[in-house]
Amino acid sequence: MKTIMSLAIAGMLALSAANAGNFTEKNSAKAKKIIDLAVEAHGGEALLEQLDTLVIANETVNHSVDQSRGTEPPWDTTENKGYSAIDLENSIFVTQSAGSGGGFENNSATIVNGAESYRLNYRAGTVAKIAEPDFATTSGPFVRVTPPLLVRTLKEREANAHYLGEVEVDGESFHVVGFSMTVGPAINMYFDTKSHVLRRSERMFPNFGLVEYRFDDYEKTDGLPFNKTFTLYLNGDVNVERKITSVTVNQPIDRYTKVDERLASIPPVEPDPLARKELAEGVWLIGGSGTYAMFVDMGEYVFAAGGTGGIPDRIELLREVVGDKPIRYGMLTHHHSDHVLGVSAYEAEGATVIAAKAHERIARRAAEDGxxxxxxAVDKRMVLEDGGRRVEILDIGPTAHTEHLLVAYLPDEELIFEADHFSMPRVGPAPPAVTSTQTFAEALARQDIEVSRIASAHSPRVATMDDLARALEAEVFQASR
Ligand SMILES: [Zn+2]
Structure with missing residues (x-):
């Protein structure tokens, strides 16, 4: 992708040299001209304006880059089937998806429809009201991968559009127009210089990289061209491959906003601000908004478990109770990208990062100075015994989620800290166990250890072994819709 970007910049510079006097005016006129050609190619202004509702069904394969069981390609995949339905006039958006991968099975939907907005979990058989539904944020990802909606949005916001130049990629040439959306970073759109349809778009995310979308195999539905295939690349690697299986234009979407009456109502998800909870004397679970780490006072030092985002904030809250006691160890549960974000925080504390032997390379890669x-590096087991406390670090893998999984086990407290295998929802009972949870329970049983509580990297609620047993016994409400 570097080639494309540099070509785009080269195009922009060439233009600026030629029109130094009134660059902005000419650039804006050029952008407008490309946008008008694109509007025409995407069905014309009249049809695009008359577009009120849209239902698109898809089959999607996700490549689990840095989220697979192993640490290297080929990556595991997850497969999902689902649909999205949008009513532009009334700001209604519904999206549903069912599938499995990475040790997880899911079947869920989100309905954004003013006061009647819900999150539905068909697998658990529950429905929760959404307290503050946000149409723009929820429908944004769908709009960004649906060319007619994207082109319509571009036309509406053409005052914010810039012509970036003409580029050639893989023997095809494109006009590139950049514009800002209501939510998220600016988007650069590549229009085929011959057909004028949208073939690619790109966004740059700070600290993350280049997200590239490709739209191929256009077919018309009711006069509007829709891509039958969609591919998303992350920093040049295939991340999502999607087939569009059906497109429905301007039909009522009421049936998608109805909530199955058999679903049990559970309370809405409330905000979860950063907090510290003492699990046992000198043992704290600190976190908020879905990520948590466990800290253990070992007398002269602190042992930390968990490497999710926000570790510096969690350490700040820890300091209120342990003062300036050093964090000597920071344990990573596994190598997944969202579980190594804390490496640099432990590095900054001067701590030793504890990782499964197979994950050492990833831990170093996540550091400022790897x-x-x-x-x-832990091969099977490591024991810390200090300040009258014992912590056992056990590799209980493999599981359905990862080949190696470190858990921190406190035998005196009969407490374990883990990630991604079993976490209680913020409210209500645990949903039926996914494969990841089943294999975690089996892995725990293989160890000869006494556990009564499970703290998790993704929940503020500590589970009991009874919670785990109930999740394993619970039946799936609906395997698919
Ligand atoms: Zn994971």
Whole structure:
């Protein structure tokens, strides 16, 4: 992708040299001209304006880059089937998806429809009201991958559009127009210089990289061209491959906003601000908004478990109770991208990062200075015994989610800290166990250890072994819709 970007910049510079005097005016006129050609190619202004509702069904394969069981390609995949329905006039958006991968099975939907907005979990058989529905944010991802909606949005916001130049990619040439959306970073759109349809778009995310979308195999439905295939690349690697299986234009979408009456109502998800909870004397679970780490006072030092985002904030809250006691160890549960974000925080504390032997490379890659990072690679088991406390670090893998999984086990407290295998929802009972949970329970049983509570990297609620047993016994409400 570097080639494309540099070509785009080259195009922009060439233009600026030629029109130094009234660059902005000419650039804006050029952008408008490309947008008008695109509007025409995408069905014309009249049809695009008359577009009120749209239902698109898809089959999607996600490539689990840095989220697979192993640490290297080929990556595991997850497969989902679902649909999205939008009513532009009334700001209604519904999206549903069912599938499995990474040790997880899911079947859920989101309905954004003013005061009648819900999150539905067909697998657990529950429905929760959405307290503050947000149409723009929820429908944004769908709009960004649906060319007629994207082109319509571009036309509406053409005052914010810039012509970036003409580029050639893989023997095809494109006009590139950039514009800002209501939510998220600016988007660059590549229009085929011959057909004028949208073939690619790109967005740059700080600290994350380039997200590239491709739209191929256009077919017309009711006069509007829709791509039958969609591919998303992350920093040049295929991340999502989608087939559009059906497109319905301007039909009522009421049936998608109805909530199955058999679903049990559960309370809405409330905001979960950063907080510290003492699980046992000198043992704290600190976190908020879906990510948590466990800290254990070991007398002269602190042992930390969990490597999700926000570790510096969690450490700040820890300091209120342990003062300036050093964090000597920071344990990573596994190698997934969202579980190594804390490496640099532990590195900054001067701590030794504890990781499964197979995950050492990923831990170093996540550090500011990977070569100098202090790493303790664990092969099966490691024990810390200090300040009258015992912590056992056990690799209980493999599971359906990862080949290696470190858990921190406190035998005196009969407490375990884990990630991604079993976490209680913020309210209500645990949903039926997914494969990841089943294999976690089996892995725990293989260890000869006494556990009564499970703290998790993704829940403020500590589970009991009874919770785990109930989840394993619970029946799936509906395997598919
Ligand atoms: Zn994971």
């Amino acid at each position: 070569e100098r990072l202090k790493v303790k």
